[in-house]
Amino acid sequence: MLLKDSRYKDARRFEADEQGNVPCKGTRPRVIGAAVGVLEHVVQEGDRLDLLARHYYSDARLWWRILDANPDLGSGVELALAARVGEVILIPKAKE
Template sequence: MLLKNSRYKEARRFEADDSGQVRCKGTRPREIGPAIGVVEHVIQEGDRLDLLAHHYYSDARLWWRILDANPDLLSGVEISLAERAGEVILIPKAKE
C-alpha cells in the first residue's frame, strides 16, 4: 500500500504472467521526467543530498528529487558526493 502522496502512486504494479502468478509483488520503476526550472549547485566538500534538500527545500526528506535530476550520482549501490567536489549538479525547482 502506498501513501496518497507517494512519488510511486502513478507507477504501475507488476502484472501476472501467463499462469496467473505475479512473480514480483511490488511496483515497477516510476517514470522520471527531465528536471525543469533548475538551479546549478557546485558540490562542496561535506555536501550530502539530505543537507542540500534541507537547504533548497527546507525538507531533508526530499533528497530523492535532487537524485532524480542527477542520476549519474549513483555509483553502483552508493550515492556519493565525497569525490565530486567542484562538479555542478542540478537542483530542481521546489514544487509549488
C-alpha cells in the same frame, strides 16, 4: 499500499503471467521526467544530498528530488557527494 501523495502512486504494478504468477509483488520503477526550473550547484566538500535538500527545500527528506534530477549520481544509497567535489549538479525547483 501507497499513500495518496507518494511519488510511486502512478507507477504500474507487475502483471501476472499466463499461469497467474506475479514475478514481483511491488511496483515497477517510476518514470522520471526531465528536471525543470533547475539551479546549478557546484558540489563542495561535505555536501550530502540530505543536507542540500534541507538547504534548498527546508526538508532533508526530499533528497530524492536532487537524485532524480541527477541520475548519474547513483542509487541514493550513498548520500555523501565526496567523490563529486567540484562537479555541477542540478537542483530542481521546489514544488509550489
